[in-house]
Amino acid sequence: MTDRPSWRLLAALYPFGAGAAAxxxxxxxxxxxxxxxxAxxxxxxxxxxxxxxxxxSWYFGRHIVRLIKEAERR
Structure with missing residues (x-):
């Protein structure tokens, strides 16, 4: 398993990433x-x-995937 987030996760995070960037x-x-x-x-x-x-969204998705992997190891 890679640190690459799924397309579903990226699609869910994109509205928040675009809004935060704006x-x-x-x-x-x-x-x-x-x-x-x-201005x-x-x-x-x-x-x-x-x-x-x-x-x-990509970078935050990678962070989420790493957190999930860490939680599964425990």
Whole structure:
């Protein structure tokens, strides 16, 4: 068994990963206003968060699989 998460797990985690990426991008863009940059609109943050949710879901899925393996060893 590998540390690769199943597609079902990734599909379940993706909405949370995409949402977290969008929220983090939006708040990070608010902080960058101190540098003179413009803030992203919530819609722009959502559009950028959708593709960034894929790697976020992948890494968290790998973490979940490792936790499951560790629990099964005990």
């Amino acid at each position: 929220v983090n991008l939006f708040f990070a863009s608010l902080i960058t206003q101190a540098l003179g940059w413009r 992203l609109t919530p819609y722009e943050a959502l559009v950028w968060g959708l593709p960034l949710g894929i790697p976020a």
